[in-house]
Amino acid sequence: MVARLGTVRNPEWPGSIVAIVLATLDRIAVIGLGLIGGSLLRALHGTGRDCWGYDADPAVLDLAGADGFEVVTTAADAVRDADLVILAMPLPQVPAALGAIAATLSPDAVLTDVGTLKRPVADAVRAATPGHRFVGGHPLAGTEDSGWRAGRADMFDGAPWSLCLEPGGPDEGIDAELSAWLAVAALVCEIGAHPVPTTAAEQDDAVARVIGLPHVLAEALALTGLAGGPLGLSLAAGSYTTGSRVARTRPELVASWCDRNHALVGALDEAIGLLTGARDALAAGDSVLPLAQRGHSARMAWEQRSVRTVPVGRGRAQLLAHGRQGGWITQVPDEGDLTGMRPR
């Protein structure tokens, strides 16, 4: 009945796959119990899976343990029996975490992560544990708060979740990498989120525009808005408050979502071009109306876009085409087409 595919390796040749067989991701280690990892441990616990957490900070482990979750006190022990290992720490800490778990990872364990940028973490995993299957993931969820206490089991309800797949592999059939992708996608659906099939490069380009750019703009607004003197402190209200909200995020996290993502340079160039156009119009006694009309149209078109349910084939090419068209997955059955939603 269980049709999630896994692999059997020759124990003398751990890199080789001798068969693709049934497998499940039933034993899950969450490494890092901050806002996202902590929410994920709660959400996975809610599915009835066997899951446990580890955090480098013993105080966080105590909190999670006191809240009734299973915790393990070393990263090496935490991954030993896991089918799926979820890396849930900021990008700069990923290489050290991989170093701590590489020796005790089961050869068949699947790795995933929850970071914003997918290219650098894929590079780090390939360097540290080249024989393991890695499905880069990025839940578009969270708040500007952080830490175990800010986590919630329903954090991922309805959230998009980039799930990385690279083109290539066999033209037909399902290889070990794709089987891991499908199993992780099924799990993401199970906790209420929506996997978006994408390559690491395409996701990072898109994220430059919808995460990096809004954060950099919010920082610039937070600073400039209040630089005019104390009067502005009391007049700052609605638009300043929401426009600068994400400047509340810890600066190190913002930097980890922006730095080394070259697509953000292009996105900033476009935004600076629009702002300079508005600035020049104002200086010439003209209006910002044309920009406001275009911005309003873009926002309303996005907000009001309608989507339809579509079948999505199980192949890499079909999945990636679906994501590239703005689609996401809602269901991963044991066999046959997946179910997805796509803009009309």
Added chain:
Amino acid sequence: MVARLGTVRNPEWPGSIVAIVLATLDRIAVIGLGLIGGSLLRALHGTGRDCWGYDADPAVLDLAGADGFEVVTTAADAVRDADLVILAMPLPQVPAALGAIAATLSPDAVLTDVGTLKRPVADAVRAATPGHRFVGGHPLAGTEDSGWRAGRADMFDGAPWSLCLEPGGPDEGIDAELSAWLAVAALVCEIGAHPVPTTAAEQDDAVARVIGLPHVLAEALALTGLAGGPLGLSLAAGSYTTGSRVARTRPELVASWCDRNHALVGALDEAIGLLTGARDALAAGDSVLPLAQRGHSARMAWEQRSVRTVPVGRGRAQLLAHGRQGGWITQVPDEGDLTGMRPR
């Protein structure tokens, strides 16, 4: 007992003031029943004052009448018996509204408004009804929705409310202009908002940074964020959603808050400078961390600033100094010092 000051004019010389005497703002006409005017009519109704509304759109009058509010079907009739006339229409419509009411305004009526920019409306009032006292007002409240139905009686709870006063007048004592300012300030306090004493020029400079700038940035984000293709449509989430929220505002309103406010050119120059710095850092392989740290500090300092209760003298200079220091008024007693809050 009633110590709000008004004026008595010589009927043969309507411009002259023969005495400053007790007066109240008990009969209030709200001209324009959109989001702000409609909320104001509801809030004033809650104070027990005699108040009524007018809107150029008969359908809006019908809605307000059906909701139990007194409405008048022409602007000229609406202002005839009013002590206070509140202009609550977008800036471009103010001159026409003034034209419609100038002939029937009582000579002692006080005018106020609720627009974002205070210099242009003051110019328009001076041109249309030079003999009347005008207290420019700007409630920092509202949502990106509009219209009578979106209004709420509690819209102004705790909201800052710029209230314009110009330096000059007698060194000591209270002239007719200042008496009108104090009476409007008392009314603003009564509906739960916080008058911020300021000159029109200083308020417009501050508003360029905390209203104009966040709107222009939101428009640029709304456009650029989604310009990368459909994948971004499904990955846009928290930071894109809040960062572009005010791009939902009607473009004509955004333009009316930005156009002809020269201070916005300078604010945009500063923001563009910060963004260009971040762009160049990224292009050179450096980090956006310095900008993120400064933006985070600015936002947190604003959010966490502490204020204390202070007495504020009734003179123009004391009131304006209080506003310039980031302070606002919470209470306008019949005599003696006002009560205010000011950052420590």
